[in-house]
Amino acid sequence: MRYAIIGPGALGCLLAAALGDQHEVWLLDHDPTRAAQLNQQQILLTKNGRERPIPIRATANPADLAGIDCGLLCVKSKAVAQALTRSLPGLGGCRLIIAFENGIAHLEVIPALLQKIPWAVGVTGLGATLTGPGQIRFGGEGLTRMGFLAAEPDAPTIALLTAVANDFRQSGLPTEISMNILGPIWDKLLINCGINALTAIRNCPNGDLLNDSETISMLTTAVKEGEAVAKTLGVSITPDPVERTMAVCRATAANISSMLQDVRRHRPTEIDAINGAVVHLAETLGLPSEMNRELTRQIRNLEESAPLFP
Numbered sequence: 335m336r337y338a339i340i341g342p343g344a345l346g347c348l349l350a351a352a353l354g355d356q357h358e359v360w361l362l363d364h365d366p367t368r369a370a371q372l373n374q375q376q377i378l379l380t381k382n383g384r385e386r387p388i389p390i391r392a393t394a395n396p397a398d399l400a401g402i403d404c405g406l407l408c409v410k411s412k413a414v415a416q417a418l419t420r421s422l423p424g425l426g427g428c429r430l431i432i433a434f435e436n437g438i439a440h441l442e443v444i445p446a447l448l449q450k451i452p453w454a455v456g457v458t459g460l461g462a463t464l465t466g467p468g469q470i471r472f473g474g475e476g477l478t479r480m481g482f483l484a485a486e487p488d489a490p491t492i493a494l495l496t497a498v499a500n501d502f503r504q505s506g507l508p509t510e511i512s513m514n515i516l517g518p519i520w521d522k523l524l525i526n527c528g529i530n531a532l533t534a535i536r537n538c539p540n541g542d543l544l545n546d547s548e549t550i551s552m553l554t555t556a557v558k559e560g561e562a563v564a565k566t567l568g569v570s571i572t573p574d575p576v577e578r579t580m581a582v583c584r585a586t587a588a589n590i591s592s593m594l595q596d597v598r599r600h601r602p603t604e605i606d607a608i609n610g611a612v613v614h615l616a617e618t619l620g621l622p623s624e625m626n627r628e629l630t631r632q633i634r635n636l637e638e639s640a641p642l643f644p
């Protein structure tokens with residue numbers, strides 16, 4: 335299978351590293367200088383204290399993607415429209431795109447842009463930290479789920495998603511096809527609602543959120559507000575999201591959340607796709623969302639207090 339991974343961030347590089355051993359993998363970067371650097375240096379994956387180079391092909395030219403079978407969209411939520419618009423001319427033969435963004439904002443944007451290419455959603459519990467261009471530190475194992483959100487696709491597209499899931503498994507990434515991908519999307523959204531903004535505000539690794547009762551109470555309220563929205567929308571989420579969020583804090587105790595990584599690098603965060611999206615839906619449904627609104631406000635303040643690099 336020929337893969338194009340759109341976006342050389344932590345997840346994009348981790349998937350490229352995993353699939354790159356056995357498949358032809360292209361990494362599409364909007365920055366030609368960095369793409370040239372990645373081509374020379376390859377992906378450098380540090381796992382269990384050992385660094386290993388993994389060969390991939392990087393390019394900033396979407397025309398190089400002609401003939402790929404599957405695109406894995408791994409850009410930040412806010413960059414989805416720009417990344418797809420830029421890469422679509424090169425994705426002519428592509429038969430499936432799987433979107434791996436955090437939050438739910440991208441689900442509104444993608445249908446209008448991908449009218450000709452079937453798309454699915456990926457939700458992953460894999461953890462990774464980008465330590466430099468193409469350099470990642472493995473952050474922890476996690477199940478990846480993939481599924482179609484929109485109307486039932488045709489048989490070849492279902493077969494292709496099944497083949498991709500097999501490739502992921504053979505590359506060492508536990509992966510399942512989900513017939514109800516909206517459930518896992520919201521399961522992860524609720525975890526991100528509880529962890530990401532708070533770690534960025536407290537400037538601490540995930541595990542430290544459980545060190546004081548005030549932070550635990552904020553985490554609990556943020557997740558419960560999101561849970562009420564999910565239930566009102568009829569999304570079938572896994573029970574007890576607060577306990578599951580705290581379990582993720584413990585399991586990824588030393589991890590620097592993706593939002594704290596963004597804040598530290600002065601990059602725009604995904605607050606609008608996570609806590610901000612919950613606030614928006616809660617307001618529409620007439621449900622309380624004070625904690626998510628407050629977390630969103632504080633993150634926007636952090637973004638404004640330092641210059642941002644897109």
Ligand code: PAF
Pocket residue numbers: 436461525526529530540582586589590591592593
């Ligand atoms: O966004 C993240 O950082 C991750 O989704 C999670 C689960 C919070 C772990 O750091």
